[in-house]
Amino acid sequence: MSAVTAPPIITGWGIVSALGTGAAEFTEAVLRGADGAVDASGMFNEPLPRNTACVLPDFDIRERLGRKGTSTYDRLTGLTVHACGLALEDAGLPARAPDTEEVGLVLGTNLGSARSTWEFDRKTYLQDRPYLVNPALFPNAAFNAAAGQTAIRYGLRGINTTLAAGPPAALAALRYARNALRGGHATAMIAGAAEEYSPQNAWLARHWHGDRQARLLGEAATLFALEPAPVGAARRGRAELLAVELVTGEADSEAVSATVEDCVRRALDLAQVAPEDVDLVVTCGGPANCSRTRAEEQALGRLLPQTDCRRHRVADTAGDCLAAAAGVQLATVLAWFCSPQLRPRRAVALVTSLGWDGAAGAAVFRRCPDDRSDHRL
Amino acid sequence: MTAVITGCELLTCFGNRQQTFAALLAGRCGAAPLRHLDGTRLGVTHGYQIADGNEELPLRPSRWLARCVTDVVRAARLDVSGRRISALVGTGLREIRGLERWGPGDLPPDPAGLHFAEAVRSALPGVAEVVTLANACAASGHALALACDLLAIGEADAVLVAGCDGLAASMLALMGRTAAAPAERVSPFDRDRKGVLLGEGAVALVLEPEEAVVAEGRTALGRVLGVGLSCDAHHMTAPDPVGITRAVRDAHRRAGITPGDVELVIAHGTGTALNDPNEATVLREVFTPHASPGPLVTAIKGAIGHTSGSAVLHSVAVALDIFRTGRVPPITGLHRPIDELRGLRPVVGGTVTAAMRRAQVHGFGFGGVNSVGVLEATS
Incomplete structure (x- = not known):
C-alpha cells in the first residue's frame, strides 16, 4: 500500500460526555462498565419527558473554558470547544496560528442547537419588545456556529465544515475529513460530532423514537484528530481508519436492515477485512423492542456469524447521544483499543450507525501496530 | 482529472434557469414585501421569495430541491445504473422553518425529512449517498469542492451537487437586529447599500470526469x-x-x-x-x-x-x-x-x-x- 493511499491515522481524541471528560477518564469509565445516567431534572426550567439522562448537569462553560470569548457560547458550542481542545492536546497539534493554517475542522450535527434556534425565534415573537433579544446570541441559531466558534478559539484556519446528519454524523465527518486530507485541503483534520441535551432535543427525540420510557438520551462532544499516514505514523497513532462508508436508502426498518448490511459489506471490502477478523463491534443500541435496533442487529447477525466477537452498545451507559452517537461509538472503540482484553496488537473494530432518513454508516478501524497510548491500562 | 458540469438547473424568485438569466440580463430586481412572517416584528420587510402559493407549506426547500434534481437528471441524462453517484447538498437554513413553527401540541418535524436525503432520493432513486453540508452562505461552494475531490479520487462516477434554502424567521430576526434601517432591495457595492436580504431558491448541478464525458461524445457546460x-x-x-x-x-x-x-x-x-x-x-x-x-x-x-x-x-x-x-x-x-x-x-x-x-x-x-x-x- 502506497503512502498516498495508506489509511489515515487517528492521532488523538477529545470527548466530553456523561462517562467522562478526556480520553483517559472516558476510557477508564468504559472499561469499568460505568453508567452515565444521572438526574437531569434540575437542568432546565421546562418540563422534560424523562428526568433521567446521560448528561453533564454541572457542565459550566466559563468554569471549563474561561470568560474570554465564551459569553455568547451556547451549550453545544461549549461542549464542542472543550472537546476540540482536548483532541488537539491529545494529538500534540498546535492550537494557535500560524501553525494551524492547514488544520481543518469538520463537525457533524443534527440541528445545531435546536434550543438556541427555537428560543431565538420564540423571543423574537413573544417578547413585548423584540429588540431585547441579544443579537450577539444569534449566530448560535446558525447550524455552523459551534464549528465557527471552535475555529476562532483555536485558530483553526484550514477547511471548516458542518455536516447535517442524524446519528451517523460522526462517520460522515470522518469520511469528509479523510477526503479533505486526500484533496490537500488540510494537513490535519479535527473531525467528529456533538449534541447537547435540552428539553427541545428530549421532546423531539421522544416524538421521533415513539417510545416514552425505554430510551435514555445523552449528550456528548467527540472530536478526533485525523492525519495522513506518514505524519500520523510519526505521532502516537491510536487507530487506522481503514474504511468509512455511508449509504442512503429507504427509511422503513426492512430497507434499513438491507442498507446497513450493504454498507458494512462495502466498508469491510474496502478495508480488506474478512468478517471473521472483526474483534469488536460497537453499535448505538437502544431498546430491544425498537424496530430500528432490531434491523441493525439482524444485519449484523447475517454478516458476522462468529460468536467470539466482542459487542458494545453505547446507549446502555452513555445514552443515545443523537447526532453524537457514532462519535461516542468511535470513542468507545478507542477505549477498547487500550484494553488487553482485545486481541493483542492489531485488533479490528467495526462501528455501524443508522440515520433516521434511511442512511446507514459503517467504519472499520485497526489498532495501530505500535500503540504507545498513555491511556493503555 | 478535471471535473466538468454536464447539467445545471435552478429555481429563484424569477423561476427556472432560463427565466432567471433573462431577468439578470434585464437588470430586474426580484425583491418584494414579505409574503409571510411578521416583517415589522422581525425588522425585515422585504425578501426575494418564490411565489408558489403557500409560504408555510412544510418542506418547501426540499420540494424545490427535488424539482431541480428531477430537471437536472433529465437534462443531463444522468444514468444511475452501474454507476456510483454521490449527492452533496449545501444549505444554510435547512428545514429550520419547520422547527420554528413547532409549538405546544404540534407534531415536530419528521426526522426523515431533516437532511434532504428523501428529497434527493425521490428525484434520483439509486443515489449512493447524500451528504448535507450546513456551511451557511458558503455551503454549496464547499459542496462543489468536495464533489471535485470525490471525482478525483474515484469515490464517485458522477456527483450531484446542489443547494437549497427558504426564508426562516430566526435568520430574518438577526438581520433585523443588525441592520440600521430595513433594506427594500440588495444594492451590492453601492454607496447607499442598506444591507442584505434573503432569497429563496434551489439549484442542482451534475459533475462528471471530463475524460468520461469526452469519451462518450457528450458535451459539457463548463469545467471546474x-x-x-x-x-x-x-x-x-x-x-x-x-x-x-x-x-x-x-x-x-x-x-x-x-x-x-x-x-x-x-x-x-x-x-x-x-x-x-x-x-x-x-x-x-x-x-x-x-x-x-x-x-x-x-x-x-x-x-x-x-x-x-x-x-x-x-x-x-x-x-x-x-x-x-x-x-x-x-x-x-x-x-x-x-x-x-x-x-x-x-x-x-x-x-x-x-x-x-x-x-x-x-x-x-x-x-x-x-x-x-x-x-x-x-x-
Missing part, C-alpha cells in the same frame, strides 16, 4: 478548474480579508492559473456594510497588480437576493450562462460604486457583451467560511 477553501478563524459574522485572500490563492493554485487568467468575477456582493468594501479590497489586491485591465466584476444578489446555501451554485450557473451567451449581466442595484471598487471593472447599468472563458465565483459565510471556485468554458 479548482475550488479554494479557508476559514477566517477570526469572527463569527465580520469577514476577514486575510481569510478570503487565502481562499482566492488556494483556488488559483488548484486551478493552475495566475490572476491574469481570470476574465470575470462573480462576487459574493451581499450589500452589507462590511462585506462589500472587504471583498472589493481583496479583488483589487489580487488582480490590479497583475492583470490590466483586470477582470469584469458582476454579482447577482441585487437581482435574486442572498440565496444562502444555493448562493455559490447560483453564481456558478450564471457563469455557465455567461460562457454560453457571451453576455455578462450588470450588478442589479449598483448605481454609485464604493471607492474600494476603483481600478476594478464592475458591470454597471447594462449588459456587457464579451466572450468569457474563465470565471471566479465567490461565496463567504457565517463562521468565517470561505469558498472560491474557478470555472472555465468548454467550447
